[in-house]
Amino acid sequence: MKKLVFFSFLLYASFGYSQKKTLQAQSISQSILIDGKLDEAAWANAAVASDFVMFDPDNGKPIPEGKRSEIKVLYNNDAIYIGATLYDDEPDKILKEISQRDNFGTADIFGVFINGFNDGQQNFEFFVSAADVQGDCIMTDAIGEDYSWDAVWISKATLNDKGWIVEIKIPYAALRFSAENKQTWGINFFREIKRERKKYTWNLIDTKIGTFTQQNGNLEGIENIKPPTRLFFMPYASYYLNAGDGQKTYGTIKGGMDIKYGINDAFTLDAILIPDFGQTKYDDQILNLGPFEQQFNENRAFFTEGTDLFNKGNMFYSRRIGGKPSIDPDLNDNEEIIDNVQNVNLINALKVSGRTKNGLGIGILNAVTEKTFATIKDTITGATRREIVEPLTNYNVLVLDQRFRKNSSVTLINTNVSRNGHYRDANVTGLAWDLNTKANTYNLSGNVKYSLINAEEDKNGIYSTIGFAETSGNYRYSFGSDFVSKGFDPNDLGINFYTNYYNFYGNANYRILNPTKLFNSFKINYNMYTEFNKESGKIQDNSINANVNLTTVKNNYYGTGITFYPLESYDYYEPRAENRYVALPRRIEWWGSISTNYNHKFALDLNPSLLFFDESGRINYGCDIGPRYRFNDKLLLTYTFSYFRKNNNKGYIDSTDDDNNESTPETIVFANRNVITYANTLGGKYAINSAMTLNLAIRQYWSYAENKDILELEQDGTLSPYPQYTENKNSSFYSWNADLSYSWWFAPGSQVSILYRNSAANFERTIDKEFKSNVAELLNNTALKHVFSVSVKYFIDYNAVKNKIRKRA
Numbered sequence: 122m123k124k125l126v127f128f129s130f131l132l133y134a135s136f137g138y139s140q141k142k143t144l145q146a147q148s149i150s151q152s153i154l155i156d157g158k159l160d161e162a163a164w165a166n167a168a169v170a171s172d173f174v175m176f177d178p179d180n181g182k183p184i185p186e187g188k189r190s191e192i193k194v195l196y197n198n199d200a201i202y203i204g205a206t207l208y209d210d211e212p213d214k215i216l217k218e219i220s221q222r223d224n225f226g227t228a229d230i231f232g233v234f235i236n237g238f239n240d241g242q243q244n245f246e247f248f249v250s251a252a253d254v255q256g257d258c259i260m261t262d263a264i265g266e267d268y269s270w271d272a273v274w275i276s277k278a279t280l281n282d283k284g285w286i287v288e289i290k291i292p293y294a295a296l297r298f299s300a301e302n303k304q305t306w307g308i309n310f311f312r313e314i315k316r317e318r319k320k321y322t323w324n325l326i327d328t329k330i331g332t333f334t335q336q337n338g339n340l341e342g343i344e345n346i347k348p349p350t351r352l353f354f355m356p357y358a359s360y361y362l363n364a365g366d367g368q369k370t371y372g373t374i375k376g377g378m379d380i381k382y383g384i385n386d387a388f389t390l391d392a393i394l395i396p397d398f399g400q401t402k403y404d405d406q407i408l409n410l411g412p413f414e415q416q417f418n419e420n421r422a423f424f425t426e427g428t429d430l431f432n433k434g435n436m437f438y439s440r441r442i443g444g445k446p447s448i449d450p451d452l453n454d455n456e457e458i459i460d461n462v463q464n465v466n467l468i469n470a471l472k473v474s475g476r477t478k479n480g481l482g483i484g485i486l487n488a489v490t491e492k493t494f495a496t497i498k499d500t501i502t503g504a505t506r507r508e509i510v511e512p513l514t515n516y517n518v519l520v521l522d523q524r525f526r527k528n529s530s531v532t533l534i535n536t537n538v539s540r541n542g543h544y545r546d547a548n549v550t551g552l553a554w555d556l557n558t559k560a561n562t563y564n565l566s567g568n569v570k571y572s573l574i575n576a577e578e579d580k581n582g583i584y585s586t587i588g589f590a591e592t593s594g595n596y597r598y599s600f601g602s603d604f605v606s607k608g609f610d611p612n613d614l615g616i617n618f619y620t621n622y623y624n625f626y627g628n629a630n631y632r633i634l635n636p637t638k639l640f641n642s643f644k645i646n647y648n649m650y651t652e653f654n655k656e657s658g659k660i661q662d663n664s665i666n667a668n669v670n671l672t673t674v675k676n677n678y679y680g681t682g683i684t685f686y687p688l689e690s691y692d693y694y695e696p697r698a699e700n701r702y703v704a705l706p707r708r709i710e711w712w713g714s715i716s717t718n719y720n721h722k723f724a725l726d727l728n729p730s731l732l733f734f735d736e737s738g739r740i741n742y743g744c745d746i747g748p749r750y751r752f753n754d755k756l757l758l759t760y761t762f763s764y765f766r767k768n769n770n771k772g773y774i775d776s777t778d779d780d781n782n783e784s785t786p787e788t789i790v791f792a793n794r795n796v797i798t799y800a801n802t803l804g805g806k807y808a809i810n811s812a813m814t815l816n817l818a819i820r821q822y823w824s825y826a827e828n829k830d831i832l833e834l835e836q837d838g839t840l841s842p843y844p845q846y847t848e849n850k851n852s853s854f855y856s857w858n859a860d861l862s863y864s865w866w867f868a869p870g871s872q873v874s875i876l877y878r879n880s881a882a883n884f885e886r887t888i889d890k891e892f893k894s895n896v897a898e899l900l901n902n903t904a905l906k907h908v909f910s911v912s913v914k915y916f917i918d919y920n921a922v923k924n925k926i927r928k929r930a
Contacts, residue, residue, distance in 0.1 A: 142324045142338035144170045144308065146194040146201070153195065157253075157279035157288045159204045167193035167204070170310060170338075173321040178641040178672075180328045180634055184312075184321050185210075188284075192233075192310045192323065194340060198347050200292045205231050207312060209284035216315040216720065217251040217280070218754045219808035221816070222866070223258070223268045225250045227720055227751060229315050231278075231287045234260065234337060236307030237298025240480060241335035241527035243429075244307070245272070245296055249287045252754065253278040253811040261429055262332050262528070263555060269425030273353070273870035273916055293348040294918075299478045300386045303344050307337035316720060318641070318676045328634050331592030332561045335527055351383025352919035355870070357912060359397050365906040375399070379423070388475030388483065393423050396467050398443075400862075400876050400912055408824035408854040410772055410796065412694045413618040416440075423470060430474050430484035430520045433532045434553040434568050437518055438616040441538075442488045443467040446510035447613070448544065450495050460496035465511045467491075480524035488516045492541070513541040516614055528557040538613040545576040547613035551584075562593040567601070572610050582609030582620065595634060600627040607655065621693070622661055624652040642672040646682075659691045659702070680714040691838055695773050696789050703771070703791070704838035707735040722751045726761070739769040743798075755808045763800040770796050771840060774828065774850040786836075790846050792828035799823045799892065812867070818860040823895050825853040825888045849886045856882035857899040870916025878908045 147167040154161070170192040173184040184190065187210030195202040207229075209215055220226035228250040235245045246266065248256040255276055258268040272295035278287045298304060310323040324338035356378045364370040377395030384390055401420040409415045417440050419425050424439035431437045443465055450458065470488035477483075493511040498504070515538070522532040532553040539546050553568035567587035574580050588601030607621040632644040645668070652662040668682025686709070691702040712730040726747035733740055743765030751757045775790040805817035828851055833843035863875040881904040889895060898904060 142170070144168055144192075144194060144338065144340055146196050146340055146342040148342070148344070149195045149197050149202075153202050153288075153290065155275045155277050155288050155290050157277035157286050159193075159206065159286060159288060163195055164193055164204050167195055169193055170323050173310070173312060173323055174325045176311075176320045176322045176326050177328070178319070178636045181325060188314060190310070190312050190321070190323075194308075196343055196346065199349065200290050201235075201296075201343075203233050203287070203289040203291070205287040205289075205310070207231060207284045207287065209314075212280065212282055212284055214316055215251050215280060215285060218751065218757070219252040219811055219814075220250070220254055220757075220806065221808075221814050221864070222254065222271075223256040225254060225256060226252075226757065227315055228252045228254070229285070230256075230311070230313040232311035233289065233291075234307075234309040234311065235291075235296060235340075236334065236337055237296050237304075238476070238478060238480075239305055239307040239337075239339070240524065241307065241332075241337070242480070242524050242530075243476070244309075244334050244337070246311075247272070247274060247276075247289060247291060248311075249276045249278050249289065251278055251280065251285050252808075255811075259427065259429055260334060262334050263530075264429050264432060267427075267429055269422070270427045271422075273918075275869055293346070294351040294353070294383065297387055297475065304341075304346070306340040306343065308340040309337045318718075318720070329593055330561045331557070331564065332528060335561070348386065349920040351381070351389065353381040353870075354917040354919070355379040355381075355914055356917070357397065357914040359399060359910060359912040361399055362909040363907070366903045384473070384475070387477055388473060389427075390471065390473050391423070391427075392469070392471040394469055396421075396423065396470065397912070398467075399908075399910055400874055402818070403820075403858045403860065403878070403880065405820060405822070406854075406856055406882065407822065408796075408798070408826065408852060410826055410852065412697055412773070416616055423472075427474060428472075428486075430482050430522055431472075431486055431518050433520055433522055434534045434551040434570065436534050436536055436549055436551050436570065436611060436615045437486075438614065441612075441614050441616075442470070442516050443490055446493055446495075447540075448510045450497060450508040450510055452497065453499075455500045456497050457500055458495050459498045459505070462493050462495060462510060465490045465493045465514075476522075476524075482520065482522035482524065484518065484520035484522070486516075486518040490514045490516070511540075512544050515539045518614070526557075526559065528559075528561055530555050536611070536614040545574065545613070547575070547610070548573045549611045549615060557592070560593070562591065564588075564590045564592050566590075570609070570611065572608070574610055574613075580608040580610065582606040584609045584611075584617070596629075596631050598627070598629045600625075602626070605655075619694070621655045622652050623655055624650065624662075626650045636674065639674065640671050641674055641676065642670075644671070645669045654691065654693055654702075656700075657691075660688055661693060662686075662690055663688045676718040676720065678714070678716040682712050684710045686710075696834055697773055698776065698787065698789055701789060701834065701836075702838045703834055703840070706739070709733050719749070724749050736769070739771075741765070741767045741770075757806045759802075759804040761800075761802040763798070763802075765798045767794075767796040769829075770794050770826075771832070772826075774831075775846070775848065777846075788843070789834040790843060790850075791832040791834055791840055792826075792850060793830040793832060793840075794826045794828045796826045797824065813863070813865045816860070816862045816864070818858075818862075820856075820858045821896060821899075822857075823853075823855040823892070825851070825890075827851055827888055851886050851888050853885045853888045853895075854883070855895050855899060856880075857896075857905075868916065872912075872914050874910075874912045874914075876908070876910045876912075878910075879905045881905045 145168040149163045173190050175182040189208050191206045193204045216227050218226035218228045232248040244260040246258050257272050258266045259270045260266050275290040312321045326336045359375040362372045375397045380392045382390040398421045404417045419439050468489045472486040474484040492513045494507040495510045517537040519535045524530045534551040536549045549572045551570035556565045570584040572582050583606045586603040590599035591597045602625050604623045605620045609620050628648050630646045648666040650664045666684040670680040672678050690705045693702045710732040715727040717724045728745040731742045745763045747761040749759040774792045777788045801821045803819040807815040831843045831846045832840040858880045861877045865873045881899040
């Protein structure tokens, strides 16, 4: 009988957790003051969402009574209001580090997830920390949480002797939903108790299922709302003061405007007029000895906010827009470039994005960059001339993404680059699919892309990939294959350099879904990968990998992995020549990772790695060491020291032709070299309050490659001595960047930013191994460039202005 009762309870619990909870929203007519008190009468009459269950680590476990959570929802014609009472039987232990927006640091968090179409595909997520810091993002199962998206909303968090309270007002303009009179939204509430590293949700998110967004509850009762016109203006003004050696200190004033307009209930137009990206984060440049350009992160808000649609199919690399010029000027004898442009100016850009009630997502992005010249000087006559390095260029992205059955999608993507005149144009079209079974247990994904380049010699190519995976349970697996033709080239508006191959890969893994006596999380992976050159059939890459990642019950993270490359492989990219390759020996690689619990004032990140080649004396090794210390809820300092060394590295340095014999192939010159890299990074944050922060970011970098022996690449991929080459091809690159910034969010969506930046960089063929002298070489008035800037951005809501005018009338 006891067994029957026990199994009946389990069945009831499982049935209860699998059902969507429902909460009724309460309509109001009176105004609500967002002060974190919940003392208006309307809050007392609203329905309560409670009975939270654990999301992580012990999935499905009810929240303790002493930490119960009670959530209420109100609405009117302007906005939806959320009131959260978060009990804590140890209120003095609530963690409440003050941090920047979208970065909660070490603090308790409350969040609300809203899906206005209730289609299980996309959540708009709004968070408030116990330190009264806001965060928001868009969440999809395919991409995860995208914190580059920012909305304008109001919140207030207050602490008391029973826990803490959060009050939130989210204007309808920050959401997307249909125009129906009677609404049913998907909704979930989230709470993280940071000191315990435990996360709870109102509606259970079952981690055995490979989806997050489909496990919301329902919000009912919202009726007859009339959303206002979504029209926002964000004018800005900036002042820059520039100084450096050999130039006169000068100031510049910039001004412009961002516009957001809700075309209808689903689609939004974003436009920037006269853009200003002068205060974006600096790029972490490196000594790049490889055959391809360095890829940088996107730091410009326009190209990061709400761009999840444009990332479908991995065809869009936004740094192409306003990046380096695409044309190298033709130089005559005795000519040199005296004024070369690093980045092309963006004239304007706009994007339209949204999704219909039937699940059709549409994204359109357009940007125009200006005609750009380089100045060239004749070193004998002194005459100068200008040559085009980038014509007037138009960039376009079109995405059509059809969702269906709440968990699957098929996407059509097209990117197009048109350059004015006879210059190179490019077009890439792709079809991508992400198909899941109804129970979210299996996934079939892939894409097919076709590129067409119109230039002096037209070319086209295909990229295709397909993968299958089991996505639920403790044991999971995946396998797939890619095929890339030689002529595939998406690099005018995308980034991909590895072509002319096909591969096969597979993965098997095991994870725990609930904590044990030792671990909060534990996952072990086994991976296999093999890649072949499409034309020759030679192996380009092969590996067998096993790795373990775990978190202890004390919330310290440990990871380690080992990778075998059991067969000799052939690198077709490093020689930088058609149909040439260099042989790579067998090798074995190990890595480790430790990250201690950030809840402690002192924490440490440690990441060592080691790579042995089946070649005498050839070895790579290095380590990142990153201590961090939180002095109090306002002050945090982080530091990272990185050291990496490659002994007897073999790499390309030059190629030479025999001018007297056209039948003789070019000689490809390699070097046997040691490559050593040092980097120091210091970060600091001092929060004056939840709206004001001071931030420090310093990076010192030095890397050099010292050639020991010069080698010639043979036709069979081996290397032989080539002592007749005598040019100095050593490389030494060192750089310095320092940013000190102040940020003040003085009103919703409105910000004052003050930045002081100094920077310097130098590339040399002569290597000075004195670390101190290399750093000193950058930190002087001759090398350093200084920029001081002030930027003010103000958020104007058309509806607020309209209402004020009406009241005055």
